[in-house]
Amino acid sequence: MNFEKSQTKINLARAFAGESQAGLRYQIIAEKAMTEDKNNIQMLFKTLAKNEVVHAKTFWKLLTKHSPNVEKNIEINAGFPFQNGELIDMIKYASNNEKSENTTIYPSFAKIAEDEGFKDVAEKFKLIALVENDHFMILDELYNKLKANALFKSSTPYEWKCSKCGYTHYSKEAFKVCPLCDATSDYINLDFLSTPKK
Numbered sequence: 001m002n003f004e005k006s007q008t009k010i011n012l013a014r015a016f017a018g019e020s021q022a023g024l025r026y027q028i029i030a031e032k033a034m035t036e037d038k039n040n041i042q043m044l045f046k047t048l049a050k051n052e053v054v055h056a057k058t059f060w061k062l063l064t065k066h067s068p069n070v071e072k073n074i075e076i077n078a079g080f081p082f083q084n085g086e087l088i089d090m091i092k093y094a095s096n097n098e099k100s101e102n103t104t105i106y107p108s109f110a111k112i113a114e115d116e117g118f119k120d121v122a123e124k125f126k127l128i129a130l131v132e133n134d135h136f137m138i139l140d141e142l143y144n145k146l147k148a149n150a151l152f153k154s155s156t157p158y159e160w161k162c163s164k165c166g167y168t169h170y171s172k173e174a175f176k177v178c179p180l181c182d183a184t185s186d187y188i189n190l191d192f193l194s195t196p197k198k
């Protein structure tokens with residue numbers, strides 16, 4: 001199929017717009033976390049923001065590969081999220097958006113790209129959907145733990161690590177204040193949120 005007339009071209013433009021905004025939205029959430037001294041949540045959103053920017057660049061590369069001489073603006077009819085609220089609300093909104101990307105939007109874009117004969121595009125939509133699923137799992141767990149006031153509790157012993165000084169403590173519940181550098185638990189690494197759950 002001629003790429004210029006394809007739905008895949010529109011979908012790539014839409015995905016580029018969506019990922020670009022997600023990258024910036026996560027920077028905004030990171031700044032919000034910083035104003036609340038939630039250093040670890042700030043770091044997490046900075047990392048997620050970087051991921052989204054790379055996704056946007058991936059879609060940009062595909063679009064300009066298949067359509068090297070884009071002269072006209074590409075018209076997109078789509079909704080983009082602008083939810084605002086408390087930090088915990090924004091984490092929930094972000095997790096919902098990640099879920100719809102990986103369960104609905106990107107699988108359907110991949111299918112359309114496949115049907116239209118753009119296998120390379122379909123492949124990237126599938127790979128990026130997998131990352132968005134990881135993002136969903138991380139944010140969903142973060143939200144649930146924050147809501148239950150149990151971010152630093154674990155059913156089995158865990159190695160809690162202070163991101164400031166590197167001190168680690170192995171137990172079911174993390175330290176409230178780091179015994180080495182006096183940092184609060186807002187500096188404890190959130191790496192455990194991305195640990196694959198079997």
Ligand SMILES: [Fe+2]
Pocket residue numbers: 019022051052055128132
């Ligand atoms: Fe993304």
Ligand SMILES: [Fe+2]
Pocket residue numbers: 022048052098131132135
């Ligand atoms: Fe994401």
